[in-house]
Amino acid sequence: MPLLDLNADPSSSLKRWFGISLSALFFVVAFLMRHSATMVAMTLAVVGVLVGVIYYCVPGAPLRVIRAWQYMTYPVTWIISHVLLGTVFFGIVLPTGIVLRLLGYDPLRLKQRDSGSNWLPREEASDISRYFKQF
DSSP states (O other): OOSOOTTSOOOHHHHHHHHHHHHHHHHHHHHHTTTTOHHHHHHHHHHHHHHHHHHHHSTTHHHHHHHHHHHHHHHHHHHHHHHHHHHHIIIIIHHHHHHHHHTTOOTTOOSOOSSSOOOOOOOOOSOGGGGGOOO
C-alpha cells in the first residue's frame, strides 16, 4: 500500500496552499542553482511564477495541477514508501523476532506439547467486579 492515494479528493486547505507551496519550491530550487546554472535558475523562476498565476487564475486548474504533480512524483513516492516499509521490517521487526525466537520467547504458546490438546485451564475469577473495569 503506497503512502499516497491518487484517487483521494484533495482537501480545501491543500487546494488553497498547494499553488503557493509549489511556486515556492520552484523559487527555492532556482535560488540554489543561481550560480551554477543561471539559465536553468531563471527558467525555474519563470515556471514558478507561471504555475502560481495559472493555479490561482484559471478555474479548475488547482485540481489539475495537484494531480499532475502527484503523477509526476508517484514513482519516487512508491519507491520511498516500499523502501521505508522494507527497512522497518527487515531492520527492526525481523531481527527482533529472530532474537526472541532464539531466546525461547513463545507468547502464543505455539510449541508442541505432549498432551493431545492445546487447552489451558483458567483460574477462577476472585473478584467479579473486574469484569466491569474493561480499561
